Amino acid sequence: MGRKPLIAGNWKMNLNHLEAIALVQKIAFALPAKYFDKVDVTVIPPFTDIRSVQTVVDGDKLLVTYGAQDLSEHDSGAYTGEISGAFLAKLGCTYVVVGHSERRTMHAETDEVVLAKTKAALRHGLTPIVCIGEGLEVRESGEQVAYNVAQLKGSLAGLSAEEIGKVVIAYEPVWAIGTGRVASAEDAQEVCSAVRGALGEIADKATADSVRVLYGGSVNAKNVGDIVGQTDVDGALVGGASLKSDEFANLSAIAAGGPLP
Numbered sequence: 285m286g287r288k289p290l291i292a293g294n295w296k297m298n299l300n301h302l303e304a305i306a307l308v309q310k311i312a313f314a315l316p317a318k319y320f321d322k323v324d325v326t327v328i329p330p331f332t333d334i335r336s337v338q339t340v341v342d343g344d345k346l347l348v349t350y351g352a353q354d355l356s357e358h359d360s361g362a363y364t365g366e367i368s369g370a371f372l373a374k375l376g377c378t379y380v381v382v383g384h385s386e387r388r389t390m391h392a393e394t395d396e397v398v399l400a401k402t403k404a405a406l407r408h409g410l411t412p413i414v415c416i417g418e419g420l421e422v423r424e425s426g427e428q429v430a431y432n433v434a435q436l437k438g439s440l441a442g443l444s445a446e447e448i449g450k451v452v453i454a455y456e457p458v459w460a461i462g463t464g465r466v467a468s469a470e471d472a473q474e475v476c477s478a479v480r481g482a483l484g485e486i487a488d489k490a491t492a493d494s495v496r497v498l499y500g501g502s503v504n505a506k507n508v509g510d511i512v513g514q515t516d517v518d519g520a521l522v523g524g525a526s527l528k529s530d531e532f533a534n535l536s537a538i539a540a541g542g543p544l545p
């Protein structure tokens with residue numbers, strides 16, 4: 285199938301622009317160029333860091349890409365505090381996270397909002413990383429597959445197969461985020477495989493086979509190997525461990541096939 289793994293470091297609301305420059309430089313220094321043939325590595329800093337990250341990446345010709353944690357569903361106008369996908373594209377962003385569970389819960393983002401933001405990202409040539417994931421109650425009821433498939437379908441409703449081919453999906457069980465309680469590799473595979481099956485229904489099999497489906501939730505250098513070793517898991521959306529340069533570089537290397545020496 286030839287899906288290249290993607291390791292995305294979501295910094296959340298951490299690091300000012302000076303700290304961001306230092307972290308990107310350390311990651312790039314720790315991860316030799318040869319690994320980038322086998323893994324895509326991206327950092328997702330706060331909006332206020334993006335211009336600084338761009339300057340370092342461009343100036344030092346780094347192979348790390350970067351993106352944003354959110355965008356507006358609108359392109360411009362009277363939307364105080366919002367950030368347009370057009371601005372992110374102009375800053376050289378490759379990815380934008382859409383519908384992270386922290387935004388779904390703390391900012392009441394519904395599947396409709398996530399869909400509108402996904403469309404906005406695609407309009408501006410950004411790759412949306414569309415997040416889905418069940419809470420603990422759903423997991424304990426055993427309904428996680430149905431829940432995630434429904435959230436996926438709601439968040440991508442009406443998109444063409446061509447558009448679906450341009451997204452990345454991140455399965456992030458809410459109970460595993462920032463808790464140190466990682467899903468088992470089998471749990472990750474179960475939902476990621478169901479996601480791929482659903483993509484096949486709403487687009488087509490070739491598209492579904494090409495879309496990268498990531499796992500997120502307490503990923504670190506110790507557990508990433510098992511997780512990305514699963515057939516339908518094509519990388520990870522990493523929170524806490526992405527703030528540590530050596531750990532993030534090492535887990536990226538492991539996703540590329542083996543740890544750093």
Ligand SMILES: O=C[C@H](O)COP(=O)(O)O
Nearest residue numbers: 294461462501502523524
């Ligand atoms: O976007 C990243 C996820 O929310 C995972 O965060 P975490 O690795 O700190 O659990």
